[in-house]
Amino acid sequence: MRILTIACSLAALTAASPVYAQTLNVASAGDQNMVDYVKDYLGPLFEKSHPGVKVVSVGTGPGDAGSQKIYEKLDAQKGAGASDFDVVVIHQKAAGTMVKEGLLAKYTDKVDTAKLVSSETAKNALGSDVSGYVMPMFQSQTALAYNADMLKSPPNNFVELKEWVNKNPKQFGYNGIKGGMSGVAFVAGWVYAFGGDAGKLIAGPYDAAEKARWDKAFAELKDFNKNVVITPGNAGTLDMLNRGEIAMGPVWVDMFYSWQADGKLPPNMKLKLAAPGMPGQPMYYAVPEKSAQQKLASEFIALATSPQVQADGIVKKFNWYPGIDAKNLEGKLDKAAWDKLFTDITPTDLAANAKPFPIAPYFNDILEGYEKKVAN
Amino acid sequence: MIRAASLLRASLASALLVVFAFLLFGPLANLALWSVAERWYTPYKLPVVYGTRYWEQVFRPTGDAMASLGTSIWIAILTVLIALALSVPAGYALGRLKLPMRALFMIVFLLPQAFPSVAIYINVARIFYHLGINGTVLGVVLVHAAHGLVYSVWIAAAAFAAVDKDLELAARNIGASALRTFFTVTLPLAAPGIIASGIFVFLESLDEFTGTFFVGVPQVITLPLLLYNAAMGGNYQVASITALILLVPSVLFMLFIERFLRADVLAKVGS
Amino acid sequence: MSLSQRQLALLLIAPGLALVAALFLYPLCFSLISAFTDPDGGFSLQAFAKAYELYSGDIFFTVVIVVTSCALTALVAVAIAGTLTLGENPWIVGTLRALYRWPLFIPFIVAAQCMRTFLAKNGLMNNTFVSLGLMEPLQAVSYLDWRGIIATFVWKQTPFVALLLAGALAALDRATLEAGRNLGASRLRVLIELALPQVLPTLLVALVLSFVTMLSVLSVPMMVAGSQPTMLTVDMAFRINAYGDYATANALGVITYLISAGAAILYLRHGMTKETAS
Numbered sequence: 001m002r003i004l005t006i007a008c009s010l011a012a013l014t015a016a017s018p019v020y021a022q023t024l025n026v027a028s029a030g031d032q033n034m035v036d037y038v039k040d041y042l043g044p045l046f047e048k049s050h051p052g053v054k055v056v057s058v059g060t061g062p063g064d065a066g067s068q069k070i071y072e073k074l075d076a077q078k079g080a081g082a083s084d085f086d087v088v089v090i091h092q093k094a095a096g097t098m099v100k101e102g103l104l105a106k107y108t109d110k111v112d113t114a115k116l117v118s119s120e121t122a123k124n125a126l127g128s129d130v131s132g133y134v135m136p137m138f139q140s141q142t143a144l145a146y147n148a149d150m151l152k153s154p155p156n157n158f159v160e161l162k163e164w165v166n167k168n169p170k171q172f173g174y175n176g177i178k179g180g181m182s183g184v185a186f187v188a189g190w191v192y193a194f195g196g197d198a199g200k201l202i203a204g205p206y207d208a209a210e211k212a213r214w215d216k217a218f219a220e221l222k223d224f225n226k227n228v229v230i231t232p233g234n235a236g237t238l239d240m241l242n243r244g245e246i247a248m249g250p251v252w253v254d255m256f257y258s259w260q261a262d263g264k265l266p267p268n269m270k271l272k273l274a275a276p277g278m279p280g281q282p283m284y285y286a287v288p289e290k291s292a293q294q295k296l297a298s299e300f301i302a303l304a305t306s307p308q309v310q311a312d313g314i315v316k317k318f319n320w321y322p323g324i325d326a327k328n329l330e331g332k333l334d335k336a337a338w339d340k341l342f343t344d345i346t347p348t349d350l351a352a353n354a355k356p357f358p359i360a361p362y363f364n365d366i367l368e369g370y371e372k373k374v375a376n
Numbered sequence: 377m378i379r380a381a382s383l384l385r386a387s388l389a390s391a392l393l394v395v396f397a398f399l400l401f402g403p404l405a406n407l408a409l410w411s412v413a414e415r416w417y418t419p420y421k422l423p424v425v426y427g428t429r430y431w432e433q434v435f436r437p438t439g440d441a442m443a444s445l446g447t448s449i450w451i452a453i454l455t456v457l458i459a460l461a462l463s464v465p466a467g468y469a470l471g472r473l474k475l476p477m478r479a480l481f482m483i484v485f486l487l488p489q490a491f492p493s494v495a496i497y498i499n500v501a502r503i504f505y506h507l508g509i510n511g512t513v514l515g516v517v518l519v520h521a522a523h524g525l526v527y528s529v530w531i532a533a534a535a536f537a538a539v540d541k542d543l544e545l546a547a548r549n550i551g552a553s554a555l556r557t558f559f560t561v562t563l564p565l566a567a568p569g570i571i572a573s574g575i576f577v578f579l580e581s582l583d584e585f586t587g588t589f590f591v592g593v594p595q596v597i598t599l600p601l602l603l604y605n606a607a608m609g610g611n612y613q614v615a616s617i618t619a620l621i622l623l624v625p626s627v628l629f630m631l632f633i634e635r636f637l638r639a640d641v642l643a644k645v646g647s
Numbered sequence: 648m649s650l651s652q653r654q655l656a657l658l659l660i661a662p663g664l665a666l667v668a669a670l671f672l673y674p675l676c677f678s679l680i681s682a683f684t685d686p687d688g689g690f691s692l693q694a695f696a697k698a699y700e701l702y703s704g705d706i707f708f709t710v711v712i713v714v715t716s717c718a719l720t721a722l723v724a725v726a727i728a729g730t731l732t733l734g735e736n737p738w739i740v741g742t743l744r745a746l747y748r749w750p751l752f753i754p755f756i757v758a759a760q761c762m763r764t765f766l767a768k769n770g771l772m773n774n775t776f777v778s779l780g781l782m783e784p785l786q787a788v789s790y791l792d793w794r795g796i797i798a799t800f801v802w803k804q805t806p807f808v809a810l811l812l813a814g815a816l817a818a819l820d821r822a823t824l825e826a827g828r829n830l831g832a833s834r835l836r837v838l839i840e841l842a843l844p845q846v847l848p849t850l851l852v853a854l855v856l857s858f859v860t861m862l863s864v865l866s867v868p869m870m871v872a873g874s875q876p877t878m879l880t881v882d883m884a885f886r887i888n889a890y891g892d893y894a895t896a897n898a899l900g901v902i903t904y905l906i907s908a909g910a911a912i913l914y915l916r917h918g919m920t921k922e923t924a925s
Contacts, residue, residue: 032609060593062608065888069593072891076505084511084595178874178885180608230873232763232791235610242417245768245789259610263415263425367889371701375875389739393746398775400749403761403802406771410764421774462666465659473656479915481660486911488671489856493863494883495900498893499674522670526856529663583754586865600756607760607870619757626752630806
């Protein structure tokens with residue numbers, strides 16, 4: 001038993017490390033690049049302007065799963081004195097839930113840069129009113145990546161894609177719905193294309209009977225799946241593209257550009273946003289209601305959403321579309337860096353075919369319908 | 377004739393060995409290759425550009441590979457201490473004493489390994505929140521100890537069972553107390569097995585991913601968690617480097633395990 | 648002596664049991680309750696119905712993967728342990744002894760990362776075969792599906808089973824084995840008919856441990872293969888991560904538990920036959 005006591009007290013010692021005056025805990029749901037963004041870029045920048053503050057960046061994992069983890073943590077600490085996190089970076093679906101359950105603090109009125117955001121996503125997250133609680137960190141978009149050497153004219157829409165896959169079995173790959181959001185986005189795009197009224201799914205209101213109309217789309221998707229490769233995760237799709245194992249697959253645009261810049265994708269890879277479109281989403285900065293560092297947290301977010309940081313960090317370094325309105329970046333960014341974002345997918349494409357995800361209840365119905373009727 | 381046949385057999389066996397070695401080390405060599413691949417895309421069979429850029433990235437000042445390694449090892453050591461403190465008495469009881477429902481108790485220690493840990497750890501995390509030890513080293517250590525207990529208890533039981541009863545009897549006959557006999561005769565004889573069980577627990581703790589994921593995040597980031605994040609984020613270079621770091625203790629212990637685990641102990645494990 | 652040996656034994660085993668009770672049995676009760684409870688708090692099998700409706704294919708997939716992996720692991724481990732014990736060429740035995748244990752303590756997550764790039768269509772394995780002229784580039788297929796999961800499991804678990812088995816074989820009475828050889832039996836026959844029956848308990852234990860380990864691994868199916876079909880651990884994590892749906896996840900947990908109970912029963916039955924025999 002003595003060993004146990006010693007062990008416990010030693011463990012307690014390691015847990016406590018009050019070296020810095022203040023610690024700001026930033027939790028990001030998402031791929032590793034988002035954690036690194038805070039750790040290597042934003043954190044040091046904030047520490048420079050706030051001496052004595054230490055920014056700790058942690059990641060809770062890719063996809064909605066990462067956000068769910070943050071949600072569970074905040075939910076479990078509802079009764080506790082202070083939450084583990086001071087700033088959270090979360091997906092849309094979780095943001096709606098967290099606001100509804102009172103886990104987030106209203107902070108945007110304390111942040112000047114909130115005026116630079118006019119997009120709908122800052123107010124509405126998949127049907128939930130989140131205005132005041134969130135600021136978009138960036139916007140990203142899914143699209144079909146393809147190998148231009150193997151495929152001269154990519155499909156313009158989902159019907160052409162279906163035909164192409166029939167003619168070229170096992171050359172298209174996506175990650176189902178369990179391995180990250182690019183596969184989820186593809187499935188949502190499929191339902192938009194073949195399941196009836198995309199506008200209704202995006203704008204609501206929710207009608208539980210709607211899902212019955214997707215049966216045909218799901219049956220077709222099940223057939224379609226026989227000729228595709230199911231990849232392990234968002235990165236798995238990119239990896240298979242890189243290794244020449246598939247010729248086409250849905251990917252996040254930002255990851256695509258980062259991988260290409262890192263030499264992990266052949267230079268001849270291109271993107272195509274097929275009609276009627278695939279979803280994109282923002283990531284949100286939010287402050288937990290129970291954070292002990294509310295003021296510091298909003299200062300951190302103010303820095304993160306300032307035009308200069310959005311230009312240098314979000315657009316130039318990490319290839320995301322800016323979270324604040326694009327016009328605020330004018331003069332902060334050279335034209336080449338800006339144009340790079342729109343090489344394959346033009347602003348016109350985006351305007352026509354970049355869709356949000358469906359509102360949360362439809363979203364859940366699609367995921368469950370997929371598991372029931374396509375995957376099983 | 378006979379010589380030719382045996383030569384054929386030997387070369388066939390060697391060929392099998394080569395295939396075996398390839399399947400064994402191929403995946404590991406692959407890891408090393410990825411760790412120095414700066415650019416590698418189809419149709420190239422080998423990396424286009426080699427370099428140590430990603431090694432520098434992992435070991436950069438703000439990087440946390442070394443911190444995670446420290447955390448991992450520290451957690452593993454504490455886990456071993458707790459597991460041994462519990463398993464030495466339990467192993468003695470199971471290996472040496474008459475215990476009612478012995479098979480049932482053996483199974484109870486196996487249970488944490490038998491139930492898919494994912495479902496358990498979520499509920500453990502909820503309980504730990506109430507106790508305020510979620511996200512602490514202590515919480516992770518407790519979870520690892522419960523998980524590794526089956527190895528330490530089963531192996532300790534086998535080690536005690538393998539100790540010659542006559543030696544204990546002899547000690548008792550010349551007047552040693554039961555406790556003295558245990559500490560001067562039984563325990564030293566069983567020590568190699570117990571050390572081996574400690575090694576098993578140590579490596580189980582280093583290996584452990586799911587429990588840490590639910591109970592330790594975000595304050596406690598062990599090396600496997602770092603690896604997972606990098607791998608799922610598609611950064612195979614960082615994942616490979618982290619994996620190589622994790623390999624070092626694993627391979628070291630593998631090389632020395634037979635020093636501690638004698639055949640007669642092995643034969644009794646789980647029986 | 649006021650304590651009987653039984654009481655002492657129970658006293659010594661109590662702290663260990665307490666830890667298992669607190670960190671396993673207690674949360675297990677939580678999960679059982681949530682699996683058998685409907686949203687209103689009453690008893691229901693609703694979660695199981697949903698689990699079956701969504702994941703019947705994955706349940707089957709999981710059983711097939713784990714059973715196949717165990718069978719292959721046993722086969723390779725017996726071959727290795729047999730060669731180590733009965734092999735006559737010291738050079739081959741020595742090399743094998745130095746080689747086979749390498750993956751023993753390699754974490755599953757590391758093994759998964761290795762295999763993910765090794766077994767891919769244009770991975771190191773296929774590339775090597777193509778370079779050696781053993782295969783045409785067009786014949787290359789990806790093994791990153793059920794085969795990849797099985798390969799990773801066998802790769803990782805074989806050394807463990809082989810180590811325990813080789814230990815047990817080494818402890819056998821050499822005289823019987825030699826006698827068998829002298830009577831003209833081939834080494835394969837000596838191994839299968841004389842040696843293996845005596846070490847079957849060890850093999851069984853090693854396989855039971857491997858079986859439940861494979862059932863609990865999350866990282867390998869997640870990293871090596873695509874998500875459909877997949878193993879139940881991934882489905883459980885997904886139910887919780889994407890929906891916070893503890894009921895269905897815990898129902899899946901109970902199903903996996905029943906699968907591993909099958910393996911545990913094998914062990915128990917063996918224990919009982921031995922106790923009645925002795």
